[in-house]
Amino acid sequence: MASDPSTGVRPADRWVSSGIGRTHGPRSQLGLLLLATDAVCVLAVVLLLGHDEPAVLVFSPAVLVVHAFAGLHQPRLDLSILDDLPLLLGAAIAAIGLASIAQGALGIGQIDGTALRAVLVQTALFTVVRTVVYSVRLRHRLSRRVALRTLVVGCGGLGAQLVEILGSGEHGLLPVGFIDDDPRLPAAARPLPVLGGIADLERLVAEHEVAIVVIAYSNAPEMVVVDVLRGCQGLDVEIFTVPRFWQVTNTQRSVQSVRGVPLVRLRRPAFRASSxxxxxxxxxxxxxxxxxxxxxxxxxxxxxxxxxxxxxxxxxxxxxxxxxxxxxxxxxxxxxxxxxxxxxxxxxxxxxxxxxxxxxxxxxxxxxxxxxxxxxxxxxxxxxxxxxxxxxxxxxxxxxxxxxxxxxxxxxxxxxxxxxxxxxxxxxxxxxxxxxxxxxxxxxxxxxxxxxxxxxxxxxxxxx
Structure with missing residues (x-):
């Protein structure tokens, strides 16, 4: 069988195992922390206002469901309560609708003044608690108590910018090196060493206990990078990529931003989905x-x-x-x-x-x-x-x-x-x-x- 001219690997050698359960390096616990604090807020509202009030008992848990679907429990590189606030308010409105439907189906009354007070109290609690969580998390990041080891694919101008940005610590990432087959930057201008080529990605992730991989531009053909990323699906790492024409890319909730550079989180492999x-x-x-x-x-x-x-x-x-x-x-x-x-x-x-x-x-x-x-x-x-x-x-x-x-x-x-x-x-x-x-x-x-x-x-x- 002929070998792949771009990687030198025979196609038959490229079978990859799903690798379910394999992990490399520390993982971010921010998502679990946000879920836990949301649950505490819900429990507090139920205990304070939910006795003898069925509407509150239905509405409060419904908020957790809406938050999950809205992605409010997903860890983010940029922490801002102001970015979360529109979603928190929208989630409250959606939960009211969901609770009203459930109440109508169960025949346990309608949303009343007490339930509306619960909505306001719960949203305020979410906002205050998240502000505190983000503030504490940011301090931990800046002190390097939270720093996920990161590889940057692409040793060029953009890659060097990303290393400088992520090196500040505010995003919770610690760049450890570049991966590139043909680095554009000369050795003297590289802020970090080039640890290997594109085909070495899987090995380097395990060797350096990497939790995050950031794809910047490199001289490697696009399909070579795609093949390597697909081959690494068994690794428990988060992969971010800088979109093409990133200078004119509009930021959305699904696109994270680090000092003006948008990063798109690649979807986790299907077998890692909870469903x-x-x-x-x-x-x-x-x-x-x-x-x-x-x-x-x-x-x-x-x-x-x-x-x-x-x-x-x-x-x-x-x-x-x-x-x-x-x-x-x-x-x-x-x-x-x-x-x-x-x-x-x-x-x-x-x-x-x-x-x-x-x-x-x-x-x-x-x-x-x-x-x-x-x-x-x-x-x-x-x-x-x-x-x-x-x-x-x-x-x-x-x-x-x-x-x-x-x-x-x-x-x-x-x-x-x-x-x-x-x-x-x-x-x-x-x-x-x-x-x-x-x-x-x-x-x-x-x-x-x-x-x-x-x-x-x-x-x-x-x-x-």
């Missing part, structure tokens, strides 16, 4: 129910396949799953074909050996129903990039830069590419793009959306 474990719960529950309910349909299809193609109605084929693991994928056989040939033959959708019933099965995707057993076993998920045969994984990894990275999450019975019509003999490059979008933007709702669109495609016979 990730629910994906497996949904897989097991839905696949078990699906096998139970659809067993008569599967049995009827198997009987028809037996009559059309003869013995061996169930087809097992080796496929590549998450992190390059191989597993036997199950399908209903729709044609008589040599197993060795099927491992290396690309598309048989128009093969003359596929009978009328086989074509019907493929059109409705009913030949995929046995894969519910793969889902129940843990080989696959209901939703994810479609698994491919080892021969083609090797080939496509060489031919398409992004193809390998679709294996960072479990493969699926259906996926984001499939519901966009990328089935059968369609563009591999497009499939990889859609699959990687799914990996980077995963959520439970995205899974539900894909499943709903898959049902529509099955009902309308959109499969091939």
């Amino acid at each position: 990730w474990r629910l994906k497996r719960v949904m897989d097991v529950t839905a696949s078990a129910i699906g096998l139970l309910v659809l067993s008569p349909v599967i049995a009827a299809c198997a009987l028809a396949v037996r009559l059309e193609v003869g013995p061996g109605v169930l087809f097992r084929q080796e496929r590549v799953g998450m992190d390059g693991r191989h597993f036997p994928l199950l399908k209903l056989r729709t044609l008589r074909v040599d197993d060795a040939e099927s491992d290396t033959r690309w598309s048989v959708g128009e093969d003359s050996r596929v009978g009328p019933f086989g074509r019907w099965l493929r059109r409705l995707s009913f030949d995929e129903l046995p894969q519910l057993w793969n889902v129940l076993r843990g080989d696959m998920s209901l939703v994810g990039p479609r698994p491919e045969r080892p021969h083609f994984v090797e080939k496509f990894t060489v031919d398409y830069d992004d193809y390998l990275w679709r294996h960072r999450v479990p493969v699926g019975v259906t996926g984001w590419a499939q519901v966009h019509g990328l089935r059968g003999d369609t563009s591999i490059s497009e499939r990889a793009r859609f699959d990687n979008y799914y990996v980077e933007n995963w959520s439970l709702w995205l899974d539900v959306k894909i499943l709903l669109r898959t049902v529509v495609q099955v009902v309308t016979a959109a499969g091939r």
Whole structure:
């Protein structure tokens, strides 16, 4: 297999493990601290004003939910109560609405004067307590009691500025060095040493107990940096990047600013999301129910396949799953074909050996129903990039830069590419793009959306 000319790494050597549970260096506890102080404020209001007042008992906990969704418990590099105040006020209004809906549903009265006083008291408490927390945290940062070890990718003018800015301590970061293959700054002008190249990022994170990585501009090709960042998804580090055209980038809540330089926090890998474990719960529950309910349909299809193609109605084929693991994928056989040939033959959708019933099965995707057993076993998920045969994984990894990275999450019975019509003999490059979008933007709702669109495609016979 050819090596990657930009990194010298063979594609087959680039499999990465999810690395769940691995940590490197100290982590920021500011988020937990903000959650704890918010909870104390809520408890104080409930104890002071909530006795014999159901509206207060409903409203106060609702604020915590709204704060979580608004990102008010997320740690930030720039600490400002004035930046939080609009969200605190908006959260109070949203919580009133949420509480009113809950009260109406439970029949426990409406928001009254006492409840409104609770809103004002609670918002004031949040503001005062956060001001104190931010003030204490800033002092700890400036005294270096809180300083997360940081690597800066890109040893150029912007990288040097960031080292100077972060070196003040007010943002809670401690730069320890640069990473760059071809540093723009001469050695004499570098405020910190260059510790290695882009390909050394994972090793340097572990070696220097780094908690934060900041991506400034470097001379490395963009796709090389993207590949390295994807390969480091198993590391428990926060990654910030300076956006392109940062000089004219508008700051928002999602964009943090350090002395006028905007930094965008990259989304944490899907498997580190708090809802990730629910994906497996949904897989097991839905696949078990699906096998139970659809067993008569599967049995009827198997009987028809037996009559059309003869013995061996169930087809097992080796496929590549998450992190390059191989597993036997199950399908209903729709044609008589040599197993060795099927491992290396690309598309048989128009093969003359596929009978009328086989074509019907493929059109409705009913030949995929046995894969519910793969889902129940843990080989696959209901939703994810479609698994491919080892021969083609090797080939496509060489031919398409992004193809390998679709294996960072479990493969699926259906996926984001499939519901966009990328089935059968369609563009591999497009499939990889859609699959990687799914990996980077995963959520439970995205899974539900894909499943709903898959049902529509099955009902309308959109499969091939």
